[in-house]
Amino acid sequence: MQKAYNSKYLEYVSKISPKTNEKRSLLRAFFVGGTICLIGQFIRFFLEFTFGLYGDVLSGTTSVILIFIGSLLTGLGVYDRIGKFAGGGSIVPITGFANSVVSPAMEFKTEGFIYGLAAKMFVIAGPILVFGILGSVSVGIIYYIVGLF
Amino acid sequence: MKSTVFFKNMPAIIATSTICGPKEGQGNLGEYIETRLQDDTFGEKTYEKAERKMLSHVINKSVQNANLRLCDVDCLISGDLLNQIISSSFSAREFDIPYLGVYNACSTMSEALAISAVLVDGGYMSTTVSATGSHFSTAERQYRYPLELGSVRPPQAQWTVTGAGSAVISSKSGFYPRITSATIGKVTDFGVTDVNNMGAAMAPAAFRSIYNHLKDTNRKPSYYDLILTGDLGALGSRLLKHLAKEKGVDIDNNHVDCGEMIYNIDEEEYQGGSGAGCSAVVFNSYIYTKMRQKKFNKVLFVATGALLSTVSSQQGETIPAIAHAISIENGVV
Numbered sequence: 001m002q003k004a005y006n007s008k009y010l011e012y013v014s015k016i017s018p019k020t021n022e023k024r025s026l027l028r029a030f031f032v033g034g035t036i037c038l039i040g041q042f043i044r045f046f047l048e049f050t051f052g053l054y055g056d057v058l059s060g061t062t063s064v065i066l067i068f069i070g071s072l073l074t075g076l077g078v079y080d081r082i083g084k085f086a087g088g089g090s091i092v093p094i095t096g097f098a099n100s101v102v103s104p105a106m107e108f109k110t111e112g113f114i115y116g117l118a119a120k121m122f123v124i125a126g127p128i129l130v131f132g133i134l135g136s137v138s139v140g141i142i143y144y145i146v147g148l149f
Numbered sequence: 150m151k152s153t154v155f156f157k158n159m160p161a162i163i164a165t166s167t168i169c170g171p172k173e174g175q176g177n178l179g180e181y182i183e184t185r186l187q188d189d190t191f192g193e194k195t196y197e198k199a200e201r202k203m204l205s206h207v208i209n210k211s212v213q214n215a216n217l218r219l220c221d222v223d224c225l226i227s228g229d230l231l232n233q234i235i236s237s238s239f240s241a242r243e244f245d246i247p248y249l250g251v252y253n254a255c256s257t258m259s260e261a262l263a264i265s266a267v268l269v270d271g272g273y274m275s276t277t278v279s280a281t282g283s284h285f286s287t288a289e290r291q292y293r294y295p296l297e298l299g300s301v302r303p304p305q306a307q308w309t310v311t312g313a314g315s316a317v318i319s320s321k322s323g324f325y326p327r328i329t330s331a332t333i334g335k336v337t338d339f340g341v342t343d344v345n346n347m348g349a350a351m352a353p354a355a356f357r358s359i360y361n362h363l364k365d366t367n368r369k370p371s372y373y374d375l376i377l378t379g380d381l382g383a384l385g386s387r388l389l390k391h392l393a394k395e396k397g398v399d400i401d402n403n404h405v406d407c408g409e410m411i412y413n414i415d416e417e418e419y420q421g422g423s424g425a426g427c428s429a430v431v432f433n434s435y436i437y438t439k440m441r442q443k444k445f446n447k448v449l450f451v452a453t454g455a456l457l458s459t460v461s462s463q464q465g466e467t468i469p470a471i472a473h474a475i476s477i478e479n480g481v482v
Contacts, residue, residue, distance in 0.1 A: 005339075006339045006340040007340070009339045009340075009353070009392075010339070010340055010341065012388070012391065013341065013346070013349040013388065016384065016387060016388070017304075017305045017346060017349070017384060018304040018305055018384070018419075019304070020303060020304060025301075074297050074299075075297075077297060079297065079299045080296065080297045080298060080299045080300075081299075082299055083298070083299015083300055083301065084299065084300075084301060084302075086299075087301045090299050091299065091300075096299065099297070099298060099299050100298060102297070103294075103295040103296070103297035103298040103299075104295045104298070106295065106297055107290055107295035107296060107297065108290075108295075110194070110195045110197075124294070124295075124298065
């Protein structure tokens, strides 16, 4: 009886709860995420044509510069504002990864450098690392096995 | 089974004090709040210290406003949202006053008032202080994400109030708003799991306490000038009215919610304010002032609390909630 009543209540709750505006969220994410990637591409062209970098060194240096920019903007208190507007658009690119590492490091600095900053640095990025590494290793093994035949 | 305590001697709320952060100061009720901070760190190094300092500040101020000295206070009853209620205990460390730490999440203010009223009404103590507070930045880090993380708040979310409120309860005679009865809430859980939708989790608890209170006291909702819930927010208030209508109780005319009142909702507060400081600030500032001016004479103060922790919600538990209803009236003695 109580259960049926509860599910009726929950139904009503989800009926009147405001919904996220999906169209707006998607558009914002597309444009901000796209802009970040565009900036990355310009950095890449710049490094390629000015310094003559190529291959892994080129993509590595581009990523490092983007990570630096993401971290700096987090430290300056700008990235969370971009994030509030862009949603997934600023989370998915590598700058978002930098933000997810730097923001808890800043937040938990008050608990000291070891148990605060260092230990809490990966509370948000940790799962991304775990599954990212796990995924890439699995793909590598499959690739290797497929290559045997 | 009755859940209401009736007070024979009707303890008086003789003075209050409130403090708030910059955002709350610019809100609808800003002018009624005694101390409005420009800087939400309150000159401290951490937000936890700032929350503690706000709580100490209002406790001190409320005792001063009552023209008493700290040594006249027989007991301090306070609570807050942080783990192990450190803000309350650490602020009590500064005072030479017996201390009771209480926790009922955001309904702590009404719980503290109820305990104070029982102690004073029974004649065990003559003056007690009930206080509570919260801080947006300490709550965010404990319950949600780091401040600088670029995340989006969902539209059903609320904003934790940076602020604290304190009330002095006394057996003194004279014209004061007096606590006439208190309905102790029951823990209520309708199965809401969305931690961003506290209003939906707490509305059933609020209604249950209001319903029990009206039944025990044999009153109609129209008896009260105001039925003031704690921090249901706009969505939770709609749900409360829906539940009330289902049971044939009409609170449409006199129900207001502290969370809905405190902010000019223009940025990301969405459904309004929340947190232990929300009802503490609104009740002890605006509502108390208006009661002293006899603009409101009968108020049912129903602060609401969601009794979850980050562990319980990560383990998939639903959100239990509670609300205590305190009846505060003018001119009863």
